[in-house]
Amino acid sequence: MFCPKCKIELDIKEIKISRWTGNKFCKRCGAKLTKLSGFALASLILGTPFICGFLGSLPAVIFGIIALDKISKSKGKIVGRSMAILGLILGSLGIIAVLLAIILPLL
Numbered sequence: 001m002f003c004p005k006c007k008i009e010l011d012i013k014e015i016k017i018s019r020w021t022g023n024k025f026c027k028r029c030g031a032k033l034t035k036l037s038g039f040a041l042a043s044l045i046l047g048t049p050f051i052c053g054f055l056g057s058l059p060a061v062i063f064g065i066i067a068l069d070k071i072s073k074s075k076g077k078i079v080g081r082s083m084a085i086l087g088l089i090l091g092s093l094g095i096i097a098v099l100l101a102i103i104l105p106l107l
């Protein structure tokens with residue numbers, strides 16, 4: 001991975017990876033080498049029912065799909081894949097919960 005500040009190709013040992021966001025940093029100068037996907041973060045926040053209720057479920061799924069698409073096309077420059085997947089799963093569960101709440105009383 002190339003550091004734009006040090007202007008060198010970094011060895012894997014010279015890269016620090018954030019446990020929470022997956023962002024990569026240069027150990028030599030501290031420069032951030034990757035960008036966390038805003039869509040992935042939005043998907044996770046919207047998908048968490050404690051924060052947005054079930055209103056956020058559908059946008060969480062949509063943002064999660066957009067995030068995964070952008071992350072896969074970024075060739076490693078954008079991170080947040082696990083965050084997007086989690087948002088996608090939480091959003092899907094939220095939608096299923098809402099559908100069950102609508103359908104079950106009709107049965």
Ligand SMILES: [Zn+2]
Nearest residue numbers: 003006026029
């Ligand atoms: Zn550097």
